Each structure stands twice: as C-alpha cells, then as structure tokens.
Amino acid sequence: MNSLDISNEISELLNGPNVYTQLSVPQLVERVLSRKEAILTSTGAVCAETGKYTGRSPKDKYIVEEDATKDKIDWGTVNQPISSEVFDRLYHKMVSFLQNKEEVFVFKGFAGADRSYRLPIQVINEYAWHNLFAHQLFIRPTEEELPFHQAEFTILSAPTFKAVPEVDGTKSETFIIISFERRIILIGGTEYAGEMKKGIFSIMNYLLPEKGSLPMHCSANVGPEGDVALFFGLSGTGKTTLSADPNRKLIGDDEHGWSPNGVFNIEGGCYAKCIDLSREKEPQIYDAIRFGSVLENVVVHQDTRVPDYSDQSLTENTRAAYPLQAIDNIIDPSVAGHPNTIIFLTADASGVLPPISKLTKEQAMYHFLSGYTSKLAGTERGITSPQATFSACFGSPFLPLEPTVYAELLGKKIEEHGVQVFLVNTGWTGGEYGVGSRMKLSYTRAMVHAALEGELNHVETVKDEIFGLHIPVQVPGVPDDVLMPNKTWESQEDYQAKARELVQKFNDNFRKFDHVSKDIIELGAPLG
Structure with missing residues (x-):
C-alpha cells in the first residue's frame, strides 16, 4: 500500500458522518459522561478506568521495517520490527472498525512549542475521553492556525479493537505500531491513554535529531534572569519535586527539545x-x-x-x-533560551555516589548514556529489594535511534553553549539502603539551588578516587562531611567494596553501546 492509498482512506474516515472534529473541552466532557466512559469527580475532572492495562505495553510496541528507515532504527527489544504486511492488514481493519462506530473523535494539534520544529498531528479516537486526553496533552492550535492545519502524523486509537495474534501477526491482542513511511501510529487493544503521549514522543525522538535538535526526557524551568535548567531523572529520583520551584517558571514537566534556538516543550500539558x-x-x-x-x-x-x-x-x-x-507559574508559550545548567538526578541505594558532583562534557555523555538509578521495593511488581537500573538517555523505551546519536548531540550542545552539568544523588548516605539514611531533601534543595545560581561553577572540587567525579568541597547550607560519601560510612572497607561493586555494574551496562567514542570511555567512565 502506498502513502496515497493511506491518505485517501484517512480522508474518507475523517469525512464520515460519525466524526466529531475539534470538540471543545465542555463538549468532550458531555460526550464522556453521556457515553458513560468515565465519571465526574468533586473537582470537575473526569475519571476513567483503563481496565486490564494500567501502564504501557512495551512488549507489544513495534516499528514497521521499511526501506527508508530500516538502516536508521536501533532494532532490538525496545524497537521490535514488524512487517508492512502486518501493518497494512491491521490498518485496513481499524479504519473499517472506526467507520462503523457510532461516534469517532478527532483532535488536530501540534507536538513542539517552537514553531520552527513543531510537528502537526491529528489523533483519531474511538473514546471521547481519549480525545479529551489528547486535547489536554498536546499543543492546541489557535483559531487562526486551525484552518491551515495539515497533519504530518496521525494516531489511530481504538481500544476495543483487538488483534488476533495468529491471524494478525502480533504477540497479543494489544499493539502499538509506528510507521515512519506512512506517518501513522496504530494503537489497539489497550485503554491506557499514555500510549498516545509516548507514541508521539517516540516520533519526535526520530525526527528532531535530523534537524539538529536534541529530544529530551526531562523537565525544564527558567529563572527570573532567563537562566534555563534541565532536570533528567528516572522515577523516584525527585525530578518533579526539585523542578517545581516557586521562584522559577515551568517550561514543561516531561518532554523537551533543544534546538539551535533554545529549549522548547514538546507538549501542551x-x-x-x-x-x-x-x-x-x-x-x-x-x-x-x-x-x-x-x-x-x-x-x-x-x-x-x-x-x-x-x-x-x-x-x-x-x-x-x-x-x-x-498551572500559574509557567512560561507561555513554552520556549526559552539555551540551558545554563543541567541536573542529572539519581537515587543511589548503594549510598556511594556523591550527593552532588560536577561533570565534564565526557562524564555528562557517559552518565547520560547510563541513565542510572535504583528501583526500590514496591515501585514495580516483583521488586523486593533495591535494584540498579539503567535507562539510556533517561528514556530508553522511546528512542528509535541508537542512544549514542543523542549523547553525541548532547555533548556538542554542552560544549557549544558552555553548560554546567551536575550529577545529584537523592538516594542514600552513610551506608546502603537499610543501613544508611535517605539524603535530606533540604540538603538536596540547597545543592540544586547553588548549582542553578552559579555558585558551584568555579568552586574548589576534590576528585573522587573511584568514580572520577569532581565533588565541591563546600555548598552553602550543607555540612562539608555530607558532600564526601566515604566520610559518611563507618567502615571504609565496606564503602570501597560497595563503590567498586557499583562501578562494575556501570561497566557491565556500558558494554552494550557499540558505537560510543573512545573519549567517553577514557574520560567519562568511572576510574574503577
């Protein structure tokens, strides 16, 4: 099937008598309630249940193996290949399925607040509440922009349309399939709305690097003087808490691009x-x-x-x-200048990483590729004790390209704009999990504040003998001894053993990066 056939079928679907395009929030809420898709809460929000799937389904996510893109995709367990034949078959079935529904809802909008880098999108939904979700999460066009909106990527989402694996070539009834040639995302068999959000993020992670723009899974804010800060960190590291600052305006909480113009939010919500x-x-x-x-x-x-x-x-x-x-304290539109400061957040349950350290460009690239933190008991089913986890670029499930592509682009931008990069450990001090204690939030806030205010740019540092990190000898509001992790442990022997154990985990994880430059390993990796 060629792109013209796809376009004609989409047009036919969009022009059907059952299609409601660009309904307002009140209209969508009315539809949600009348269709009994959700209930109204005491605050006026709608609340829906997603049934069997309450999170993403990574094992059911695929990228179509196509001539124009197959040599660029980092194929593997994250980016699973699927054939054009499977895509075409499911696409035809989904279009027919939606054409026969009593109501279908369409949202037209954008991904990317910077007009030079934004992607016009449309989201076609079986559920009204999913369309309301898209309306709130993506960037809404103005009345002047809407007549000229031409979607360059389309989401087709039909939760009650389920694949038959033995017929359709999927692993289960659920599927999330991206076709970069056809510029379509198919989502079926799951009611979890987050698949739409992360589907578009995956698209931007493919498209932006081609334009010299770095897609980032991070939060971002801007200070009174226009200074921009980025916060990277996996779940449980304190990213939301530390980036929410009453003295700084929020650019966005999760997905951003860093273009030659500066930082912009990919989302509108x-x-x-x-x-x-x-x-x-x-x-x-x-x-x-x-x-x-x-x-x-x-x-x-x-x-x-x-x-x-x-x-x-x-x-x-x-x-x-x-x-x-x-939210009151935001930048609108969600665009700002180049970052002054980047914060990598980790919650190290080993208790051996410094609470704050300055990173060289190569160290920043190394720790960006590593994306380390500890998953704690209770955060995921089956985890009963802290486990070291690594997620490349702090967002490996959403990277269609090799992680080194993003790391090299980060290093280039750090050097070009003289960005200060810090690794902040919000995890344990004085011993590992169960022995030591969690770093005081007041101390972490003081360290982050000092980093954002430029107070650590030229401060004296000590080089950690195991990790090679540069530790500030003083931070206002933080006891000096707290800054040196080895000084907080009762047994230096235990500290050394645990630190080297973590170094080995870093090294083992880093072996999977085949195309990393020697500088990153020689100048950025732990000393051992």
Whole structure:
C-alpha cells in the first residue's frame, strides 16, 4: 500500500458522518459522561478506568521495517520490527472498525512549542475521553492556525479493537505500531491513554535529531534572569519535586527539545503521577485537577466523588492529565533560551555516589548514556529489594535511534553553549539502603539551588578516587562531611567494596553501546 492509498482512506474516515472534529473541552466532557466512559469527580475532572492495562505495553510496541528507515532504527527489544504486511492488514481493519462506530473523535494539534520544529498531528479516537486526553496533552492550535492545519502524523486509537495474534501477526491482542513511511501510529487493544503521549514522543525522538535538535526526557524551568535548567531523572529520583520551584517558571514537566534556538516543550500539558498526591506536598498538581482534567485509575468515593489519591487498589500508576495553563507559574508559550545548567538526578541505594558532583562534557555523555538509578521495593511488581537500573538517555523505551546519536548531540550542545552539568544523588548516605539514611531533601534543595545560581561553577572540587567525579568541597547550607560519601560510612572497607561493586555494574551496562567514542570511555567512565 502506498502513502496515497493511506491518505485517501484517512480522508474518507475523517469525512464520515460519525466524526466529531475539534470538540471543545465542555463538549468532550458531555460526550464522556453521556457515553458513560468515565465519571465526574468533586473537582470537575473526569475519571476513567483503563481496565486490564494500567501502564504501557512495551512488549507489544513495534516499528514497521521499511526501506527508508530500516538502516536508521536501533532494532532490538525496545524497537521490535514488524512487517508492512502486518501493518497494512491491521490498518485496513481499524479504519473499517472506526467507520462503523457510532461516534469517532478527532483532535488536530501540534507536538513542539517552537514553531520552527513543531510537528502537526491529528489523533483519531474511538473514546471521547481519549480525545479529551489528547486535547489536554498536546499543543492546541489557535483559531487562526486551525484552518491551515495539515497533519504530518496521525494516531489511530481504538481500544476495543483487538488483534488476533495468529491471524494478525502480533504477540497479543494489544499493539502499538509506528510507521515512519506512512506517518501513522496504530494503537489497539489497550485503554491506557499514555500510549498516545509516548507514541508521539517516540516520533519526535526520530525526527528532531535530523534537524539538529536534541529530544529530551526531562523537565525544564527558567529563572527570573532567563537562566534555563534541565532536570533528567528516572522515577523516584525527585525530578518533579526539585523542578517545581516557586521562584522559577515551568517550561514543561516531561518532554523537551533543544534546538539551535533554545529549549522548547514538546507538549501542551502534563501527565502527572497521582499516588499519595496532596495539596501540601504538590499544590500545583493538586489544584490543576479541575474541570477538563482527566484522571486515570484513581479510586473515587462513590457518594461524594472525592478522589482518594492514597488508594492504589487499581494501580500505583494513577495519573492526571491537564493543560499547562492549569498551572500559574509557567512560561507561555513554552520556549526559552539555551540551558545554563543541567541536573542529572539519581537515587543511589548503594549510598556511594556523591550527593552532588560536577561533570565534564565526557562524564555528562557517559552518565547520560547510563541513565542510572535504583528501583526500590514496591515501585514495580516483583521488586523486593533495591535494584540498579539503567535507562539510556533517561528514556530508553522511546528512542528509535541508537542512544549514542543523542549523547553525541548532547555533548556538542554542552560544549557549544558552555553548560554546567551536575550529577545529584537523592538516594542514600552513610551506608546502603537499610543501613544508611535517605539524603535530606533540604540538603538536596540547597545543592540544586547553588548549582542553578552559579555558585558551584568555579568552586574548589576534590576528585573522587573511584568514580572520577569532581565533588565541591563546600555548598552553602550543607555540612562539608555530607558532600564526601566515604566520610559518611563507618567502615571504609565496606564503602570501597560497595563503590567498586557499583562501578562494575556501570561497566557491565556500558558494554552494550557499540558505537560510543573512545573519549567517553577514557574520560567519562568511572576510574574503577
């Protein structure tokens, strides 16, 4: 099937009598409730349950193996190949399925707040609440832009359309399939809305590097003087907490691009975790969950319709989707200059990484490729003790290209713009998990503040003999001894053993990068 055939079928679908395009938030909420897809909470948000799948389905995600792209994709367990024949067969079935639905919902918008790098997209949904999610998560066109909107990528999402593996060539009833040639994402068999968000992020991770722009899985904010900071970190490292600063305006909480113009948000909204959410701990998120916002898998009191954010009986991965404009302290539009500071966050359960250290360009590239943290007991099913985990570029599930492509682009931009990069350990001190204690949040905040204010740019440092990291000897508001991890352990022998054990894990993980430059290994890797 060629792209013209695809285009004709999409046009025929979009012009059907059952299609509702660009409904307003109130119209979508009305449809959600009348179709009984979700309930209304006490704050005016809609709350939907996603059934069997309460998170992404990485084993059911594929990229079509196509002539124009097959030599660029980093094939493997993350980017699983699937044939054009499988894609075409499912595509035809899905279009026919949606044409026969009583109602279909279409959102037209953009990914990328920088007009020079944005991608016009359209999202075609079986569910009204999924279309509301797309409306809140992606960038909404103005009334002036809408008549000229020409989608360059399309999502077809039909949760109740399920594949038959033995007929359709998938592993299960669920599938997320990206075709870069046809410029379509097919999503079926799952009600989890996050697949749409991450599908578009994967697309941007493929397209942006070709334009000299680095896609990044990070949060970003900007200070009163226009200084920009990026925060990278996996779940549990404190990325949301530390990037939410009342003295700095939020650019975005999750997905960004770094172009020759500066930093821009890829999204128009936030997809925040809700587990144990409270106004005291995270007032911005708590107050953003109001009319038009979408809650996923949050337990709601049957009579009062008050959400119980502490209840994880459906899943720990409860979520809220809302537009950036629901937060007061933002940059609008979500674009800013080049970063002054980059913070890599890790929660090291070994208790051996320094609480803060300065990174050279090569070390920044090494730790960017490593994407290290510790998964703690309870964060995932089956994890009963802390486990070292590595996610390339802090977002390996969404990288269609080899991770070294992104690392090389990061190194180039760090050098070009003189960016200061810091590794901040929000994990354990004075011993490993179960022996030591978690780093005090007040200390971490003081270290991050000093880094953002430029107070550590020229401070005296000591080189760690095992990791080769440059540790500041003083940070305002932090006891000097806390900065040196070996000084917080009672047994130096135990510290040395645990530190070298972690170095070995770094080395073992790094062997998978085949095309990394010698400089990154020789100048960026731990000393051993």
